[in-house]
Amino acid sequence: MRTRHENGAHYGAYAPLGYRKDPEQVGHLLVDEETKWIIEKIFALAVQGAGAAKITHILASEQIPTPSWLNFQRYGTFAHVYEGQPEGKRYEWTIAQVKKILQDENYIGNSVHNKQTNVSFKSKKKIRKPKSEWWKVEGTHEAIISKADFDRVQEQIASRRRKQKDGTTQIFAGLVKCADCGWSLAFGTNQRKKAPYSYYHCSKNGQGLRQCSMHYIRYDVLYGFVLSRLQYWITAVHQDEQAILDRLSKSTMTEQAAASKRAAQEKRRAEKRLTELDNLLAKIYEDRINEKITERNFSMLSQKYQQEQEELEKKIEALTAQLASTKEQEDGINKWVELIKQFSSPTELTADMLNTLIEKILVHEATKDEDGNRVQEIEIIYRFVGKID
Numbered sequence: 001m002r003t004r005h006e007n008g009a010h011y012g013a014y015a016p017l018g019y020r021k022d023p024e025q026v027g028h029l030l031v032d033e034e035t036k037w038i039i040e041k042i043f044a045l046a047v048q049g050a051g052a053a054k055i056t057h058i059l060a061s062e063q064i065p066t067p068s069w070l071n072f073q074r075y076g077t078f079a080h081v082y083e084g085q086p087e088g089k090r091y092e093w094t095i096a097q098v099k100k101i102l103q104d105e106n107y108i109g110n111s112v113h114n115k116q117t118n119v120s121f122k123s124k125k126k127i128r129k130p131k132s133e134w135w136k137v138e139g140t141h142e143a144i145i146s147k148a149d150f151d152r153v154q155e156q157i158a159s160r161r162r163k164q165k166d167g168t169t170q171i172f173a174g175l176v177k178c179a180d181c182g183w184s185l186a187f188g189t190n191q192r193k194k195a196p197y198s199y200y201h202c203s204k205n206g207q208g209l210r211q212c213s214m215h216y217i218r219y220d221v222l223y224g225f226v227l228s229r230l231q232y233w234i235t236a237v238h239q240d241e242q243a244i245l246d247r248l249s250k251s252t253m254t255e256q257a258a259a260s261k262r263a264a265q266e267k268r269r270a271e272k273r274l275t276e277l278d279n280l281l282a283k284i285y286e287d288r289i290n291e292k293i294t295e296r297n298f299s300m301l302s303q304k305y306q307q308e309q310e311e312l313e314k315k316i317e318a319l320t321a322q323l324a325s326t327k328e329q330e331d332g333i334n335k336w337v338e339l340i341k342q343f344s345s346p347t348e349l350t351a352d353m354l355n356t357l358i359e360k361i362l363v364h365e366a367t368k369d370e371d372g373n374r375v376q377e378i379e380i381i382y383r384f385v386g387k388i389d
């Protein structure tokens, strides 16, 4: 077996996602232009600081097809998994799948072998071999991901593991972002001081990238601020739910109401014009039959009307989607208030509370006010209702 693998050939049943088997050279992988973007997207999210759980969630919510669905579409395999199943099955990514992709050296052009072995000759069951027994052939095929990005992701995975071993609960994981570049803030602990403290800083600024700026914030400052805002909203909802519902719909709806009124009017106009065009087309068709207009004019007019119809149909579709999303936002307020009611007078933050109520937290760069005090804006974007302070 070993000699067969010495040249780094790939003998799996399927090429890894993002690649396809070279029809002209057994065991050689070619970049698959149709699916390469999925791998690029997964790594881009990871480089920006998202963990495997978060990436899995994004892939499913953006309806990115899974490797086995793609194989089913191409080769008809896994039919038993997909036949008669709801469409959602196609986007059911697992955290394990994402983790495996993030650590797969195939994506930097290397082949790794001897990862698993059969338990015995009789058993088909495979077991994973220790990493020390693997061997690797570099540069066997074209890379999809740069070595620098790949290494960075490996470092992030390792650092997540280290943190978990430290017992640090990373309650803000995946939620705190730089307000300027949108990247996740990286977590750090200052160990050298007698009283160690933790802090966040923009991950685009760290790791030798030196892009963006620090966006430094101490963990306890962030914690205190977020806790006070959640205490405020939770108490307010428990005191007078209706008042909060009214207040939120007033503040978020005034602008939206005007926008959806405009959208609804525009949609009605477009639909009216569409009916007119139907009539116009019928009319010129009749005129042509009765030879009231020439063939040349007929084809010119019908082409013109049909083009306008197509444009209107597209426009109506977009407006309908816009109106539906407004409706969704109205429902969002009720949803959020329902969620908030599960909690009562919290004295500390939990990951569950944060992830239930908050979409993301944007940390701005600190500035100095005229008295030389450090001021820093923190924006909390709540789930379903957005920014509501």
Ligand SMILES: [Zn+2]
Binding pocket: 178, 179, 180, 181, 182, 183, 202, 203, 204, 205, 212, 213, 215
């Ligand atoms: Zn930044």
